[in-house]
Structures are given as C-alpha cells and as structure tokens.
Amino acid sequence: MRDIVDDLLRVWHSGRIGAMATLVRTFGPAPMPIGSAMLVDPDGRVFGSVSDGCYESAIYDAAIHSARSGRKELQRFDPNTGMDSADCGTIDVFVEPFSRNDFPEFPAVAQDLAGFKPVTVFTVVWHSDPTVIGQHLVTDRRHNTELVALPESDVFCCSFAAAPRLIIFGANAFAAALCVQGRQLGYRVTVCDARxxxxxxxxxxxxxxxxxxxxxxxxxxxxxxxIDYRTALVTVTQDPKFEIPLLTSALQLPEFGYLGALGVGPAHDQRLAALHSEGFDTDTLTRLYTPAGLDLGASTPMETAVAIAAEILAVRARTPSHHTGPFPALT
Structure with a gap:
C-alpha cells in the first residue's frame, strides 16, 4: 500500500469509488510480498500490483466487480482461474471497494506513512456476519503482516514500520542520484552538508x-x-576534514545498517590510513564498506547510486529482524 498511497488518496478525496485488492496469503514461494496492494481507480486505471503477471486479468475483473457491486470478498486464485494462470501458484486476495465511505480511516493511515510513523491496518476479510467483512482498525501497535484466523473471523494485519533512514553526507551530484534510489527503496532520505x-x-x-x-x-x-539497525549511512564527500570525523563517530556507534564511503585510489588509501591512526583495527574497519557500492562497473553518479543501493540491499538482507506485537481486539 505504501507505494500507491498517493493514488489511493486521490481516489479517496475525489468522492468516487474505486477498488483495492490486497495480497493476504500465498501458498509456496511468491514474487510479491504479503500486503502488496493494487488499486483500480474509478476510471479503470491500475496502480500497484499483487502478482508478477499471474491472475492480473482475473484480479482486475474482481476489483471492477467489487467497485460496482460493493461486495467485499476474500478470493482464491489458483492455476484453474484463467488464461494467464497456467504456471502460477495459489494466492488469496481480499478485494474491496475503495472510497471515503468504505475506508473512512484511510487519511490517518496516509498521514502516518507520510510522517514516517509506524501504523498497522487490521481488516476483517472473513466473518460469520457478512456485514462485518471489510471493517478496518488503524493502530500504531506493531504486528506481523499476516492473515490471522480467529474463531469467527479472519483478520488481515498489514503493518508498516517507520521508514528506514538513509543519511547521505555531502551535497553533490552523487548525493542527488542516491536520493532517487533511496526514495524508490522506501527510505526516508536526509542529506547533510556543512556548506x-x-x-x-x-x-x-x-x-x-x-x-x-x-x-x-x-x-x-x-x-x-x-540511528538503528536499519539506518544506512553514506558519505559521498572525499574531503578528509568532513569525512574522517564522520567515520570516526560512525564506527563508534553500537549499531547501524550500513556504512559506506565513496572514493577509490588515493582517497581510499588515505581514508584507511587516517582511520588506522585514529585507533581502529582491521576488524572494526570491516563495518565500513569502502569503496561504497557493488562492483558493477559504475562511473556516472546515477550508476554509482545504483551500485550503492544494491550493496545496501545485500547487506540489509543479511540483517536479522524480529519485530512482533500483540494483537488488538477488533470492536
């Protein structure tokens, strides 16, 4: 939902009715994460996705039917569903009309996402009383993103943690390119420079x-x-008077997600020599990725930003996280 929040807000404020489809359960490997959402706006345009091409036509038709009929329904899509599904796995998708009447709480969700605050949306996707299906509860309590089976209902918990931070030190073309990559990856981006x-x-x-x-x-x-285990820190200035005090402070932090420094050749060698003179041993310096970025043959600022973003993702994939929370009652 985070990636289509502006499109959802546009429909909500229009006063018209669209439809939202949310991936709530998969059976076996799936290319899209649980919680992925697709909006079909009142003009039939599609934003976001809940699959990698599988079931697209069938899910689109289900969304259109939901918008027109007002029906809120948990639907299963499997290889028997349609023409575009022969090689696809099985997924469960909740389809619901989307408008200010169907989801009156949505602006609060959008505001929290824009403010980089944690927010969880609980949606009743099945209930013994059909009138309860589609009810939403918005809370700041964290929970796993998952489908929870209760005695008389199924509730989908879609949890959005506060956006991770990407702090770029140095204001130049490389920083501007890395800003683009960071925002596309869902980071809250900060650029810091003394000049x-x-x-x-x-x-x-x-x-x-x-x-x-x-x-x-x-x-x-x-x-x-x-600054926490998800925070990415990247210095793109190679001026020692800015860089060495920064890296000295960063390497003394108990945790961060990624620390990278741009620069090869003499700048790289002088950086390591300066940090060694500050008392950092070889083991400590393994926390620093220098030169920053995977070796993709990058040369331009945008290519370099892609290489750094790829390295951040690779490091992030190796970082464990365990964040769960209690399940609040739906009333």
Whole structure:
C-alpha cells in the first residue's frame, strides 16, 4: 500500500469509488510480498500490483466487480482461474471497494506513512456476519503482516514500520542520484552538508536537507535514539576534514545498517590510513564498506547510486529482524 498511497488518496478525496485488492496469503514461494496492494481507480486505471503477471486479468475483473457491486470478498486464485494462470501458484486476495465511505480511516493511515510513523491496518476479510467483512482498525501497535484466523473471523494485519533512514553526507551530484534510489527503496532520505551554498533544498527533492557538520549531526541523531539497525549511512564527500570525523563517530556507534564511503585510489588509501591512526583495527574497519557500492562497473553518479543501493540491499538482507506485537481486539 505504501507505494500507491498517493493514488489511493486521490481516489479517496475525489468522492468516487474505486477498488483495492490486497495480497493476504500465498501458498509456496511468491514474487510479491504479503500486503502488496493494487488499486483500480474509478476510471479503470491500475496502480500497484499483487502478482508478477499471474491472475492480473482475473484480479482486475474482481476489483471492477467489487467497485460496482460493493461486495467485499476474500478470493482464491489458483492455476484453474484463467488464461494467464497456467504456471502460477495459489494466492488469496481480499478485494474491496475503495472510497471515503468504505475506508473512512484511510487519511490517518496516509498521514502516518507520510510522517514516517509506524501504523498497522487490521481488516476483517472473513466473518460469520457478512456485514462485518471489510471493517478496518488503524493502530500504531506493531504486528506481523499476516492473515490471522480467529474463531469467527479472519483478520488481515498489514503493518508498516517507520521508514528506514538513509543519511547521505555531502551535497553533490552523487548525493542527488542516491536520493532517487533511496526514495524508490522506501527510505526516508536526509542529506547533510556543512556548506550552505551546496545544501539547497531544490537540489534534493523529497529529501530532508540539513546544514551542519556531518559528525556533529550524526552524533546528535544517535544521542536522540534515531540511528538503528536499519539506518544506512553514506558519505559521498572525499574531503578528509568532513569525512574522517564522520567515520570516526560512525564506527563508534553500537549499531547501524550500513556504512559506506565513496572514493577509490588515493582517497581510499588515505581514508584507511587516517582511520588506522585514529585507533581502529582491521576488524572494526570491516563495518565500513569502502569503496561504497557493488562492483558493477559504475562511473556516472546515477550508476554509482545504483551500485550503492544494491550493496545496501545485500547487506540489509543479511540483517536479522524480529519485530512482533500483540494483537488488538477488533470492536
């Protein structure tokens, strides 16, 4: 839902009726994660997806029928469903009309997502009383994203954690390109540079721009508890007076998700020598990815940003996370 929230808001504010399909359960491997959503707007246009091409026509038809009939229904799609499903697995999708009357709580969800706050949406996808199906409960309590079977109903819990942070130190073309990649991956992006003439908001649309010494900003954020195991830190400035104090502060943090520094050749060698002189041993320096980015043959800022984003994803995939919470009652 996060990736189509603006499209959902547009339909909600229009006063018209569209339909939303949500992937709530899969049987076996699936290319789309549980909770993926697809919107069919009142003009029949599609935003988002719940599959990789399987069942697209059948799910679209089910969404159109839901918007026109008002029916809210949990539907199963399997290889017997239609022409585009011969090689597909089995999935359960909840289809519901979407409008301000059908989902009055949605602006609160959108506001939390825009504010990078955690939010969970509980939706009754089956109930012994059909009038209860489609009811939503919005809460800030965290829960696994999953379908929960209760004695008289099935409830789908779709949980959105606060967006992970990508903090880029240095305001230049590489930072601007990495901002684009970070936003596409769902990161809350911050650009920090001590040089006010370079740290212009309009140069980094969609990012928070901070004018401060990088190490001082990082230390303040860490002291406030705003750096965690999901936070990606990347320095794209190769000026030692900014970079070495920053990396010194970063390597002393108890946790972060990723720490990368751009620069090869002499800049890379001088960086490591400076950090060794600061007392960091070889084991500690393994926490630093330098030069930042997978070896994809990148040369331009955008290519380099893709390489760094790929490395962040690879590191993130190796980081365990266990975040569950209690299941609140639906009343």
């Amino acid at each position: 006010q003439r370079f740290a212009a908001d309009q140069s980094f649309p969609g990012a928070e721009v901070i004018v401060d010494w990088p190490h001082r900003y990082l230390e303040a954020q860490a002291a406030a508890g705003l």
